[in-house]
Amino acid sequence: MFNEFKSYSQFLDYFKDEQICVKYLEYHLWGDTPSCPHCGCTNAYKTNRGYKCSDKHCHKKFTVTSGTIYRHTKVSLRTWLSAMYLTTSFKKGISSLQLAKMIGVSDKTAWFMLRKIRNMFMVMTHDKLTSHVQADETFVGGKNKNRHADKKYKGVQGRAAKDKVPVLGLVTNEGTVRTFVVKDTEANTLQKIVKENVEEGATFVSDAYKSYIGLNKHYNHIRVKHNENGDYKFAVTNTYNTNRMEGFWTWVKRGYMGTHHYMSRKHLQAYCDEISFRYNTRKLSDKERLEQSIKLSYQGQITYRDIAA
Structure with a gap:
């Protein structure tokens, strides 16, 4: 029904007016x-301004943007789709300053749009991960040696939150990842998340960190010990490893160092x-990834006051 576009210039050529954007959203939603x-x-x-529900208990008017992240927006749908296309197609993400320049909005508007788009990608399902699951933790933040003298921390080598x-x-093993920002890496914190998200009886692979001890009561728990040099590439015990999870952390670190430079705890x-x-849809084309993100538009609703609170 819709033409293919394989680049951002082709994307802009196709979505040349609001009517095409409306039809595109209606089709995919x-x-x-x-x-x-x-x-x-x-x-x-259909009405002259959209649609009207025929249910006698509802009978409300609505458009394709009702109940989505585009509701009550003053930004054009063409600009919204451009922001979503750029956000989902750049492997390391895009900063709000760069996005503002590319789509022609203020820095504050671009930041708010990006935050609403990110809110769409929250894991809303209660389905548990099954079969074979790898787990690992990372610590996100700048290096202590690069901080100003009055912002340096003492005694934060190794695992320090x-x-x-x-x-x-x-x-x-299929490449579906979930991430959880946690307050600490204690056993109670990590094991609670694992039990809530991994099907009991699955093969669960982790490193030798002590907080995972005890999960063998619920899973086929394989503990992988890294070599003496701490080289994650060779963290292999028989046929089990945590390399896939380690590979995902490189996506996070590249986005941190190469694009955003700072990600607040909040x-x-x-x-x-x-x-x-982006990782879970890495095998899709940019166009297919955009279509997948549009289908999540109903779960990204958030106000500026909520974000800035």
């Missing part, structure tokens, strides 16, 4: 049947959700 965002009724009739933020990652989960979405 509703298919051929408009759905009322208030009651879910699929029997609606004082100057960095710990993040737990879980990934399946918004770090949103950054991780964005990177997780």
Whole structure:
């Protein structure tokens, strides 16, 4: 139904006016049947400004932007789709300053748009990961030696959440990853998340960190010990390793150092959700990844006051 576009210039050529953007959203959010965002009724009739639900208990007016992140926006849909395309197609992400320049909005507007887009990628499912799952943690933050003298921390070598933020990652053999920003890496914290997200009885692979001890009661727990040099590449015990999870952390670190340069503790989960979405859809084309993100538009609603609070 819609033309292919394989570059940003082709994207701009195709979405040349708002009407095309509206039709594109309607197709990917509703298919051929408009759905009322208030009651879910699929029997609606068209009006001069959108649609109206025919259910007698609802009977509300709506458009394709109702109930989505585009609701009540003053930014054009063409600009929104451009922001989503750039955010999902750049492997290391895009900063709000760069996005503002490319789509022609203020820095504050670009930051808010990016934050709403990242909010779409939150894992909303309660389905548990099954079969074979790898786990690992990382600490996100700048190097202590690069900080100003009055901002340096003492005694933060190794695992220290004082100057960095710990993040737990879980990934399946199929390449589906989930990330969780945590307050610490103690056993109670990590094991609670693992039990909530991994099906009992699955093969669970982790490093030799002590906080994972005891999970063998619920899983086929394989503990991998890194070599003496700490080289993660050769962290192999028989056929089990944590290399896939280690590979994902390189995506996070590249986004941190190469694009954003700083991720606050408050918004770090949103950054991780964005990177997780790109990783989970890495085998799709940029166009297919955009289509996948559009389908998540209903779960990204958040206000500026909520973000800045």
